[in-house]
Amino acid sequence: MSRSKPVSRGSGSGVTVGQVLLHLLPAVFLFALFATVGFVHVTSRVLVVDMGYRLSNAETEERALIRENDRLKLELATLKNPARLEKLAREKLGMSMPAGSLVIALPAEPAGKKRNARVEARDARSVRVADRGAPH
Template identity: 80%
Template sequence: MIRSQSPVSRVSPHGASVGRVLLHLLPAVFLFALFAGVGILHVTSRVLVVDMGYRLSRAEAEERALTRENDRLKLELATLKNPARLEKLAREKLGMSMPAGPLVMALPAAGGGKRPARVEARDARGVRVAVSH
């Protein structure tokens, strides 16, 4: 009777069984798999770090651009609020002018419980323009 050998227990031409060879190679295969896994994790983490660096750089550039824009807008606002500019616009576009001296009166401060005296101002035509009771 011919006995068939299992694939693991076959004998190689050099006298060693395939099972023994696999058992001797198994630690090397595990070590290789471990190094490959660690290498893949290391490369992945480095790629993520570099990507985050690029994102941070873009965010910093955007922050600098927004700061410059904010400074420009603050300067524009200060220019638009300039009293000399507003007076010029009032004179030229709205036809306004400064009132004559006697038409502008300082009113007493409201407070102290005393009722201020009646103050009234009239323009050159005699029209009442300010009243305080």
């Protein structure tokens, strides 16, 4: 049997608080390291899950916007339909097709040639057609 020496609490040969802290320092450091790694891991997982939700919401919004865009394209094509526009011009605006003698056909211009500011009609009614960009 072995006997252990009793530890005296006097100022003689006792263990100091500094020595105890020195022995516990590696364990405390290791615990702090594991806690930090765990915290960083949990934080990164939370951020990944949050980004997944945001991506899912963005994809849902994208699909809704694509459907809305397709619907608007169809509506635009319907509104630009020449038959519909002619019907609106006749019924709502009271417009009609001009008689054949009232239509003046201008000759096509070459690409490099400048337009005249005014082109006068060829018949005796003195109908004038002016360029919209020219000052009067």
